[in-house]
Amino acid sequence: MTSVTPPRTAAEECARAALAEHGSERGPLLPVLHAVQEKLGCIPRDVIPVIADGLNLSIAEVHGVVTFYKDFRSTPPGRTTVRICRAEACQARGANALVEHAKRQLGVEFGETTPDGAVTLDEVFCLGNCALGPAVQVGERLHGRVTPPRFDALLGEPR
Amino acid sequence: MTRVFVPRDSAARSVGADEVAALLERAGGEVVRTGSRGMLWLEPLVEVETPDGRVGYGPVAPEDVDGLVAAGLLDGTAPGLGLVEELEWMRRQQRLTFARVGVVDPLSPDDHEAHGGNAGLRAALALPPAEVVGVVTESGLRGRGGAGFPTGIKWRTVLDAESELKFVCCNADEGDSGTFADRMLMEGDPFTLIEGMTIAAHAVGAREGYIYIRSEYPDAIATMRAAIAAARERGWLGERVLGSELSFDLHVRVGAGAYICGEETSMLESLEGRRGQVRAKPPIPAIQGLFGRPTVVNNVLSLAAVPWILAHGAAAYAELGVGRSRGTSVFQLAGNVARGGIVETAFGVTLGELVNDFGGGTASGRPVRAVQVGGPLGAYLPVSQFDLPLDYEAFAQAGAMVGHGGIVVFDDTVDMAAMARFAFEFCAEESCGKCTPCRIGAVRGVETIDKIRAGQDREKNLVLLDDLCTLMTDGSLCAMGGLTPMPVRSAVQHFAEDFR
Numbered sequence: 169m170t171s172v173t174p175p176r177t178a179a180e181e182c183a184r185a186a187l188a189e190h191g192s193e194r195g196p197l198l199p200v201l202h203a204v205q206e207k208l209g210c211i212p213r214d215v216i217p218v219i220a221d222g223l224n225l226s227i228a229e230v231h232g233v234v235t236f237y238k239d240f241r242s243t244p245p246g247r248t249t250v251r252i253c254r255a256e257a258c259q260a261r262g263a264n265a266l267v268e269h270a271k272r273q274l275g276v277e278f279g280e281t282t283p284d285g286a287v288t289l290d291e292v293f294c295l296g297n298c299a300l301g302p303a304v305q306v307g308e309r310l311h312g313r314v315t316p317p318r319f320d321a322l323l324g325e326p327r
Numbered sequence: 328m329t330r331v332f333v334p335r336d337s338a339a340r341s342v343g344a345d346e347v348a349a350l351l352e353r354a355g356g357e358v359v360r361t362g363s364r365g366m367l368w369l370e371p372l373v374e375v376e377t378p379d380g381r382v383g384y385g386p387v388a389p390e391d392v393d394g395l396v397a398a399g400l401l402d403g404t405a406p407g408l409g410l411v412e413e414l415e416w417m418r419r420q421q422r423l424t425f426a427r428v429g430v431v432d433p434l435s436p437d438d439h440e441a442h443g444g445n446a447g448l449r450a451a452l453a454l455p456p457a458e459v460v461g462v463v464t465e466s467g468l469r470g471r472g473g474a475g476f477p478t479g480i481k482w483r484t485v486l487d488a489e490s491e492l493k494f495v496c497c498n499a500d501e502g503d504s505g506t507f508a509d510r511m512l513m514e515g516d517p518f519t520l521i522e523g524m525t526i527a528a529h530a531v532g533a534r535e536g537y538i539y540i541r542s543e544y545p546d547a548i549a550t551m552r553a554a555i556a557a558a559r560e561r562g563w564l565g566e567r568v569l570g571s572e573l574s575f576d577l578h579v580r581v582g583a584g585a586y587i588c589g590e591e592t593s594m595l596e597s598l599e600g601r602r603g604q605v606r607a608k609p610p611i612p613a614i615q616g617l618f619g620r621p622t623v624v625n626n627v628l629s630l631a632a633v634p635w636i637l638a639h640g641a642a643a644y645a646e647l648g649v650g651r652s653r654g655t656s657v658f659q660l661a662g663n664v665a666r667g668g669i670v671e672t673a674f675g676v677t678l679g680e681l682v683n684d685f686g687g688g689t690a691s692g693r694p695v696r697a698v699q700v701g702g703p704l705g706a707y708l709p710v711s712q713f714d715l716p717l718d719y720e721a722f723a724q725a726g727a728m729v730g731h732g733g734i735v736v737f738d739d740t741v742d743m744a745a746m747a748r749f750a751f752e753f754c755a756e757e758s759c760g761k762c763t764p765c766r767i768g769a770v771r772g773v774e775t776i777d778k779i780r781a782g783q784d785r786e787k788n789l790v791l792l793d794d795l796c797t798l799m800t801d802g803s804l805c806a807m808g809g810l811t812p813m814p815v816r817s818a819v820q821h822f823a824e825d826f827r
Contacts, residue, residue, distance in 0.1 A: 194618065198580065198597065198598075199581075202581055202583070223600075233600065233601060236603060237603070239584035256505060256662065256703060256735050256746070256749070257504045257662040257735045258504070260662035260735060260736065260738075292584075293502065293586060294501075294502055294504045294543065295543050296337070296507040296543065296544060297337070297507065298504060298507055298659065298661030298662065298735065299367040299661045300338055300667070305543070310337045310341040312338060312341035313341075313342060
């Protein structure tokens with residue numbers, strides 16, 4: 169029996185590289201997924217069978233892990249991801265009002281991206297900046313005491 | 328050239344420490360980036376080395392730098408806060424675990440040793456494993472993650488377990504709102520955590536360790552990874568640690584945005600590459616943990632307390648504290664508080680001392696109405712309970728918990744029914760879904776509180792709410808569903824007027 173191997177996509181190549189780098193670690197699935205998402209911005213559906221095959225797991229197992237963790241996305245985010253802390257300590261400093269402001273300002277709900285693809289807005293429960301709330305993470309960068317005007321200024325900064 | 332210290336802690340960076348550091352460097356200072364002292368309301372806090380000690384300036388905004396330099400900041404003569412270690416906030420603390428945080432360059436192995444680092448590890452390596460476990464047991468150290476289980480007893484179980492392969496896992500999935508001590512220790516003094524884990528490895532016979540850090544902490548992840556690489560280079564990790572018989576290596580693993588992975592069995596599942604769903608206990612992780620092997624799972628602060636205990640002796644640690652809560656705990660003041668930050672002090676300090684004396688009341692200037700102690704699963708307490716001592720047993724008796732030591736302050740504008748609703752909303756969002764009381768109960772809880780707030784069959788629904796809380800407490804598999812009723816019930820009990 170002969171089989172025809174379809175050409176590999178860039179996403180598949182990326183998954184194979186992640187498998188080569190992390191496949192020999194103990195419990196390698198999360199490191200592999202993090203590596204793929206770092207490169208591609210998400211875990212595209214077509215890499216799941218590749219990862220499953222590479223780690224001798226079922227597609228269902230990999231799919232189950234990808235969908236369990238909030239960090240793993242199925243589509244790429246906007247150019248900048250902005251996450252507002254909604255946990256208790258930030259609520260005590262006005263996080264709820266900041267959330268309303270941000271949604272209004274950007275015209276999106278949590279989990280959505282602005283139509284121009286610039287900003288993805290999301291919520292997060294605690295950034296560990298609980299004495300300097302409300303806290304906001306722009307990309308990987310943490311910001312404290314974020315008032316609505318400061319939020320607007322942060323979004324206006326070159327990123 | 329004068330050495331000027333500016334924190335690289337992410338909280339300090341979140342309010343402009345990087346910009347301040349760059350400006351000071353341009354002005355001619357030799358800038359050393361340290362962790363944060365934990366006086367977060369003073370961040371960015373700049374410290375200048377003088378013959379008498381470090382002189383502090385803060386909060387320093389980037390636009391203040393030129394003026395301060397002109398007034399003599401670089402030789403410590405500009406008017407400022409005075410000697411940092413003489414500030415009342417610092418003098419009233421007993422910093423054992425946090426002794427080096429804010430003082431040393433976190434990525435300098437030389438700094439670590441110059442400030443007493445590795446003394447605990449050397450002392451431990453000179454003892455047989457069982458004696459190290461004995462010292463930790465005698466110190467009275469209990470798990471700082473929240474459960475308060477005696478660390479020495481956990482270690483004894485792992486030591487006694489027969490296995491070729493054992494693990495030491497550090498739980499750095501610090502997801503509780505109002506807590507940030509794990510993060511600050513990892514960013515400010517990572518070698519102490521490495522040292523504590525290495526001591527644990529020697530004590531129980533493990534060769535391999537994992538630090539599970541939440542993805543929300545990118546700075547802590549980067550700092551820990553760099554510190555591990557530096558420790559390997561120095562022979563503090565790897566084959567024959569410090570020339571001893573011990574071989575131990577350490578790996579950082581990154582979470583993926585799941586609060587439940589702070590629960591130890593979920594964390595183990597996640598480390599194994601699965602969904603972070605809790606495991607039923609028994610078997611306990613000390614006997615069947617990571618990949619089914621005997622595993623020490625400890626919080627960052629528990630492991631970071633161990634080097635001090637080994638260096639100074641169990642008795643010196645056990646001397647501090649009250650009742651069965653021995654030693655110091657690292658409390659974290661957060662939320663609407665005038666002076667938020669890290670207070671490491673012996674157990675027994677009262678809630679009021681922490682919130683009023685250290686914290687200075689609210690940041691808004693309004694009266695304190697409620698404080699939540701121990702994270703999102705902890706109780707809301709009214710000001711009338713401010714004489715409660717921070718002590719595991721005293722808090723348990725009051726229907727509350729010390730947890731990971733986070734204290735979130737709210738002023739009189741807080742709506743406690745909304746906070747109770749949020750506790751259920753959070754549980755519904757973060758439940759792993761394995762057990763029904765948590766998965767379904769949290770959603771029913773939100774609905775029931777919505778009815779109460781809308782005035783629909785209020786009395787009947789309050790009874791139903793209480794019944795639901797009992798069911799979740801008794802029937803949930805882990806603390807997520809089991810403790811969500813704690814903030815809810817305490818809110819109803821102490822702030823009943825908000826539910827009328």
